[in-house]
Amino acid sequence: xxxxxxxxxxxxxxxxxxxxxxxxxxxxxxxxxxxxxxxxxxxxxxxxxxxxxxxxxxxxxxxxxxxxxxxxxxxxxxxxxxxxxxxxxxxxxxxxxxxxxxxxxxxxxxxxxxxxxxxxxxxxxxxxxxxxxxxxxxxxxxxxxxxxxxxxxxxxxxxxxxxxxxxxxxxxxxxxxxxxxxxxxxxxxxxxxxxxxxxxxxxxxxxxxxxxxxxxxxxxxxxxxxxxxxxxxxxxxxxxxxxxxxxxxxxxxxxxxxxxxxxxxxxxxxxxxxxxxxxxxxxxxxxxxxxxxxxxxxxxxxxxxxxxxxxxxxxxxxxxxxxxxxxxxxxxxxxxxxxxxxxxxxxxxxxxxxxxxxxxxxxxxxxxxxxxxxxxxxxxxxxxxxxxxxxxxxxxxxxxxxxxxxxxxxxxxxxxxxxxxxxxxxxxxxxxxxxxxxxxxxxxxxxxxxxxxxxxxxxxxxxxxxxxxxxx
Numbered sequence: 001x002x003x004x005x006x007x008x009x010x011x012x013x014x015x016x017x018x019x020x021x022x023x024x025x026x027x028x029x030x031x032x033x034x035x036x037x038x039x040x041x042x043x044x045x046x047x048x049x050x051x052x053x054x055x056x057x058x059x060x061x062x063x064x065x066x067x068x069x070x071x072x073x074x075x076x077x078x079x080x081x082x083x084x085x086x087x088x089x090x091x092x093x094x095x096x097x098x099x100x101x102x103x104x105x106x107x108x109x110x111x112x113x114x115x116x117x118x119x120x121x122x123x124x125x126x127x128x129x130x131x132x133x134x135x136x137x138x139x140x141x142x143x144x145x146x147x148x149x150x151x152x153x154x155x156x157x158x159x160x161x162x163x164x165x166x167x168x169x170x171x172x173x174x175x176x177x178x179x180x181x182x183x184x185x186x187x188x189x190x191x192x193x194x195x196x197x198x199x200x201x202x203x204x205x206x207x208x209x210x211x212x213x214x215x216x217x218x219x220x221x222x223x224x225x226x227x228x229x230x231x232x233x234x235x236x237x238x239x240x241x242x243x244x245x246x247x248x249x250x251x252x253x254x255x256x257x258x259x260x261x262x263x264x265x266x267x268x269x270x271x272x273x274x275x276x277x278x279x280x281x282x283x284x285x286x287x288x289x290x291x292x293x294x295x296x297x298x299x300x301x302x303x304x305x306x307x308x309x310x311x312x313x314x315x316x317x318x319x320x321x322x323x324x325x326x327x328x329x330x331x332x333x334x335x336x337x338x339x340x341x342x343x344x345x346x347x348x349x350x351x352x353x354x355x356x357x358x359x360x361x362x363x364x365x366x367x368x369x370x371x372x373x374x375x376x377x378x379x380x381x382x383x384x385x386x387x388x389x390x391x392x393x394x395x396x397x398x399x400x401x402x403x404x405x406x407x408x409x410x411x412x413x414x415x416x417x418x419x420x421x422x423x424x425x426x427x428x429x430x431x432x433x434x435x436x437x438x439x440x441x442x443x444x445x446x447x448x449x450x451x452x453x454x455x456x457x458x459x460x461x462x463x464x465x466x467x468x469x470x471x472x
Contacts, residue, residue: 002198002231003196003198003231004198004200005158006204007157008151008154008156008207009166009190010150010193011190013188014123015147015179016178016179017055020144020145022041022049022122027145027146033128033139036141041122042087043090044088051277059118059119059148060284061287062179064176065173066103066105066118066169067104067115070100071097073278073279074094075094076120076271076277077092077095077268077269077270077271078093079091085140085143086125093122094120095119096268101117105169105172109161113161114152115151117151118149120148125139126138148178159220159223163219167216176291190212190214191209191210191213192213196227196230205234205240208244210222210245212247218249245257295320299314306330308336312340316344322343326339329343329372330369335373335376347389363393367398371389371399374400379403379410388402424453425471431446432446435471
């Protein structure tokens with residue numbers, strides 16, 4: 001590679017508060033245009049903002065989720081710019097004194113990506129472009145929605161590092177209850193700052209900012225295109241211009257939006273209508289104690305203490321609700337691997353087939369733990385456990401009751417199984433002869449016939465041992 005990319009990220013995440021950050025309008029996605037806007041969030045003369053304490057708390061939780069320092073003192077500023085989607089012509093944000101600083105996340109390859117800061121700000125409205133009519137319309141419902149902006153250092157060198165970081169941020173924010181991270185809805189959006197420099201150089205090139213990327217795939221394709229675009233400019237003797245660009249997902253390219261502004265262009269000054277945010281050490285400690293166990297900590301516990309395979313542990317932590325369900329089940333029955341297997345294969349199959357999530361499951365983790373114990377104790381077979389799980393999923397009920405009602409309790413009476421085996425062997429003399437002549441595959445056929453006649457309550461191990469003995 002002739003050029004080395006240098007990448008930093010700015011990630012905007014909408015906070016899961018009931019109301020907007022500086023007024024009482026509902027903080028909800030969707031709905032009819034301009035139905036959730038008031039004089040305060042549109043900045044009409046004579047109105048004053050009032051800080052949402054819940055937004056401050058969630059921003060601090062985001063800091064704990066990303067190993068940041070939570071600052072006792074933070075303050076708001078006005079960022080002035082004139083866009084149609086910002087009716088008051090300035091945005092309230094934190095510039096000089098952000099709420100969180102100096103965090104990091106370890107990405108693929110064991111590399112630490114530094115987080116410079118996390119600050120609170122309000123979102124702008126949304127422009128709806130009608131290319132056919134040649135007009136743009138403004139929807140101000142999103143004005144004043146509480147955001148955090150997570151700003152990294154330019155530590156990324158590969159697309160894989162960027163995508164892993166974004167994936168981890170989304171998962172951590174969801175675990176902490178800070179943001180639902182639905183990138184397709186815009187509740188988490190990524191701006192990529194990218195420049196290139198000759199391989200081996202330490203002097204960064206001129207960067208371009210790619211705005212509002214809303215999927216891991218789009219992030220990867222935008223970076224790929226931008227590396228190619230900037231490389232061609234330099235190879236042809238040109239100069240990369242510092243600018244803001246927009247990624248077009250349909251065409252897979254980026255287009256210039258405007259020249260990149262610097263801090264002085266925004267004419268920041270302290271917000272006169274909002275007092276500083278003061279968090280005591282006790283406040284910060286209380287927020288920290290309210291944090292759930294983070295996905296990476298759970299992953300380490302699953303792989304190191306529970307000895308689960310890497311891929312299984314990754315799948316379990318991919319949803320906090322799924323991981324919580326697993327944790328509750330193994331507290332009752334510490335059969336870590338078997339509970340993992342039943343959840344990742346059979347439970348997930350039922351969830352996928354029904355297009356439901358783990359939150360829709362009506363049976364409890366205790367029921368799943370009991371079902372696994374019944375299987376491991378030989379009360380029901382592993383195949384029967386799958387059938388019982390499906391019934392529990394579809395109709396509810398306790399595993400013991402379902403096992404009794406549907407005849408899944410294994411019968412360990414050797415005389416009954418022996419009688420069935422004798423019947424199968426007498427009815428399939430050619431198969432028996434074929435097995436004795438070395439066709440080992442025929443054993444599966446004979447075993448299947450035995451289990452079919454024995455029914456749900458057959459003990460597969462007992463049947464297999466007895467059939468083997470008979471065939472000898």
